[in-house]
Amino acid sequence: MLQRMNARESAAMVSTPVEEPGSPLRRFSFRLLPxxxxxxxxxxxxxxxxxxxxxxxxxxxxxxxxxxxxxxxxx
Missing domain, CATH: 1.20.5 (Single alpha-helices involved in coiled-coils or other helix-helix interfaces)
Structure with missing residues (x-):
């Protein structure tokens, strides 16, 4: 069953890269919420x-x- 997330939790998921540490995309990750x-x-x-x-x-x-x-x- 899917759980509902609040905006802060979903933003944290989106802004967290799934690539391995040291990958090019990892260096460009950012937070969507200040x-x-x-x-x-x-x-x-x-x-x-x-x-x-x-x-x-x-x-x-x-x-x-x-x-x-x-x-x-x-x-």
Whole structure:
């Protein structure tokens, strides 16, 4: 009978190579889930920072006249 696994268990299985130690694939194994427990929280924070930066850049560029913007791009 098949057992159901949670996401962490199934990710561990997928990221664990079945090759012998020292094989080429063994060197390139990686974890699908991050080790850092705060990863997803930090990812959301970074996304919020990028959004704020994009809005500030948009505000800056909208404030420039077409001629000033053209000169800025050319320099």
């Amino acid at each position: 080790r850092e427990e705060r990863f997803f929280e930090m990812f959301v924070e970074d996304g919020a920072n990028v959004l704020v930066a994009a809005r500030k850049l948009n505000e800056l560029l909208r404030g420039l006249t077409r001629r000033v913007l053209h000169a800025w791009v050319l320099t």
